[in-house]
Amino acid sequence: MTDAVHHYTTEVLDWRPFVRPVKVEELTDEQREALKITPANKKISDYVLTLAHDPESLLHRSPLFNGIMYGKDGLDRGGRELGAIGSSIVNRCIYCIAVHARHFNQVTKTTEIVEEIFAHETAAKLPEREQAIFDFSVKLSAFPPAAIAEDMARLKAVGLDELEILDLIMSTSIFGWANRLMHTLGEPFRPAKEG
Amino acid sequence: MTDLIEALVGPVPDARINNLLARRADLMALTEASRKAVLTPAEPGGLSHALRALIAVRASERLGDSRMKDHYYEHFTQCEDFYDLVGLIEPDAVSDDPWLQAILDHADMLTCRPRTATSGDIEKLYAAGVSDADIVRLAELAAFLGYQVRLVAGLRLMEDIR
Numbered sequence: 001m002t003d004a005v006h007h008y009t010t011e012v013l014d015w016r017p018f019v020r021p022v023k024v025e026e027l028t029d030e031q032r033e034a035l036k037i038t039p040a041n042k043k044i045s046d047y048v049l050t051l052a053h054d055p056e057s058l059l060h061r062s063p064l065f066n067g068i069m070y071g072k073d074g075l076d077r078g079g080r081e082l083g084a085i086g087s088s089i090v091n092r093c094i095y096c097i098a099v100h101a102r103h104f105n106q107v108t109k110t111t112e113i114v115e116e117i118f119a120h121e122t123a124a125k126l127p128e129r130e131q132a133i134f135d136f137s138v139k140l141s142a143f144p145p146a147a148i149a150e151d152m153a154r155l156k157a158v159g160l161d162e163l164e165i166l167d168l169i170m171s172t173s174i175f176g177w178a179n180r181l182m183h184t185l186g187e188p189f190r191p192a193k194e195g
Numbered sequence: 196m197t198d199l200i201e202a203l204v205g206p207v208p209d210a211r212i213n214n215l216l217a218r219r220a221d222l223m224a225l226t227e228a229s230r231k232a233v234l235t236p237a238e239p240g241g242l243s244h245a246l247r248a249l250i251a252v253r254a255s256e257r258l259g260d261s262r263m264k265d266h267y268y269e270h271f272t273q274c275e276d277f278y279d280l281v282g283l284i285e286p287d288a289v290s291d292d293p294w295l296q297a298i299l300d301h302a303d304m305l306t307c308r309p310r311t312a313t314s315g316d317i318e319k320l321y322a323a324g325v326s327d328a329d330i331v332r333l334a335e336l337a338a339f340l341g342y343q344v345r346l347v348a349g350l351r352l353m354e355d356i357r
Binding site for chain 2: 018050051060090092
């Protein structure tokens with residue numbers, strides 16, 4: 001078993017559960033429906049097979065997550081990914097950070113913002129728009145939530161309209177959910193090199 | 196379907212916020228369906244509806260959200276057999292049942308300090324006899340509450356800034 005990864009990275013990581021996932025051959029019809037299993041999906045991840053223990057939650061959270069992160073109009077993809085990153089830094093979900101930092105870099109064609117966040121975490125110094133979005137996400141993700149009117153005013157000052165702000169609230173909040181699954185039910189590791 | 200979220204935001208309906216949520220009506224409907232899945236699932240496993248509501252009340256108190264706490268307390272008192280758990284309603288109350296106390300401790304960790312989570316937390320649940328499926332159900336419940344409280348907190352800030 002390779003060592004767990006505990007540092008920030010944008011590498012593609014794998015994830016292994018601390019609990020016993022459901023076995024593919026023992027999946028019920030309800031679990032199959034929640035997993036959206038079709039003959040075309042060959043490999044089902046251990047993460048999904050872990051969440052299959054609670055198919056009712058998984059059935060609704062999967063489309064909710066996808067709608068919040070990939071919905072059309074409203075906040076741009078980079079803004080949503082930055083909301084996800086802010087929450088994931090607060091909750092130190094290394095796997096979530098790797099995935100969403102990678103997505104952020106892809107859609108914005110930058111690396112500097114993620115590098116600054118990796119170096120200075122919640123104290124990162126970013127361009128004005130990204131700073132307003134990241135700080136809002138970090139403060140909303142705190143326990144207890146600590147965003148204040150001033151943080152909201154900064155979002156408006158950098159040009160976010162109300163629908164975009166709602167999208168940021170949702171992308172941050174859904175990671176208050178996702179981080180609490182991914183970071184507490186298992187851990188990331190570096191996949192073995194192929195061949 | 197957005198009624199609950201609106202009610203948690205504040206006592207006076209705000210047309211501006213409601214119109215905004217209507218533009219994300221599909222996501223609000225999925226939020227409500229998710230709430231039912233974690234609070235009143237058809238298959239609750241080892242976590243009864245009353246225990247789930249208890250966890251929601253205690254988490255709301257830890258989070259300092261009195262509107263959310265009132266909502267879940269009302270819901271708690273409508274659950275079957277809630278009176279068996281009513282002595283645990285304050286978040287610092289301790290159960291003498293090791294299985295139950297392990298669940299309450301883990302719920303606190305998920306609500307208040309998820310970044311500290313390690314495999315040791317899961318080992319403690321196993322030691323107390325909590326099943327794999329109940330561990331996942333508990334994580335989904337506490338994680339949903341972490342989502343809901345932040346969605347509501349963000350919407351309150353939007354309401355305040357007009």
